[in-house]
Amino acid sequence: MKDTPTAAALYDFFMRGLDMLLAKKWRRELWSRVEGPAVLEAGAGTGLNIPFYKPEFEVTLLDSNRSYLDLARERACANQLEVKLVIGDIQNMAFSAGSFDTAATTFLFCQLDSPVQGLQELYRVLRPGGQLLLLEHVRTSGLFGHLVAAMAHPLYRLTGSRMAREMESYVKKIGFVDLTSTAVFTNGVRIIEARK
Numbered sequence: 001m002k003d004t005p006t007a008a009a010l011y012d013f014f015m016r017g018l019d020m021l022l023a024k025k026w027r028r029e030l031w032s033r034v035e036g037p038a039v040l041e042a043g044a045g046t047g048l049n050i051p052f053y054k055p056e057f058e059v060t061l062l063d064s065n066r067s068y069l070d071l072a073r074e075r076a077c078a079n080q081l082e083v084k085l086v087i088g089d090i091q092n093m094a095f096s097a098g099s100f101d102t103a104a105t106t107f108l109f110c111q112l113d114s115p116v117q118g119l120q121e122l123y124r125v126l127r128p129g130g131q132l133l134l135l136e137h138v139r140t141s142g143l144f145g146h147l148v149a150a151m152a153h154p155l156y157r158l159t160g161s162r163m164a165r166e167m168e169s170y171v172k173k174i175g176f177v178d179l180t181s182t183a184v185f186t187n188g189v190r191i192i193e194a195r196k
């Protein structure tokens with residue numbers, strides 16, 4: 001994704017439309033499960049999850065694009081929330097091990113070159129027993145899975161997104177435990193929760 005104010009504004013406009021149609025209730029469900037208080041939201045984008053933060057959370061928003069975080073800052077101000085904004089790559093974060101109680105992402109992993117490395121880093125920065133929460137597209141069988149598979153190449157060319165990743169198996173492989181995976185849209189969009 002391009003790091004320009006126009007790209008960030010377009011993303012925000014498009015995503016607010018999708019939120020109104022579908023995704024708002026998925027975001028609400030994910031954030032109702034967040035325990036905190038020290039929360040990392042990685043790949044936070046323009047801050048579309050900010051309205052769902054509880055006031056007692058101390059949230060750090062990490063994103064690789066400054067222009068996206070600029071909009072997130074405005075959204076945090078509009079919601080009268082103090083947050084910490086960090087520009088960085090989830091695959092190689094500067095936070096110390098065990099810094100967070102919860103690490104959450106929404107629609108991030110389709111963007112990463114190495115989802116496994118991203119998950120390894122989330123594992124590292126969580127405290128022992130800490131909570132992982134992901135709202136992500138995953139690889140699935142069935143009609144939706146076949147549709148996504150058929151569109152995978154053009155979608156990748158258009159958006160740089162890889163929609164069908166085996167997130168649950170990566171999460172297990174890294175060593176997270178107590179994994180639950182809840183379908184929120186067909187079987188292809190899921191909330192995945194696990195513990196370090």
Ligand SMILES: C[S@@+](CC[C@H](N)C(=O)[O-])C[C@H]1O[C@@H](n2cnc3c(N)ncnc32)[C@H](O)[C@@H]1O
Nearest residue numbers: 043044045048063064065068089090106107111
């Ligand atoms: C599809 S957007 C999702 C944004 C937000 N989570 C949401 O739900 O609207 C993906 C976000 O991940 C960010 N991103 C992509 N690669 C990243 C990386 N390696 N590390 C951190 N953020 C990244 C992009 O800049 C973008 O803001």
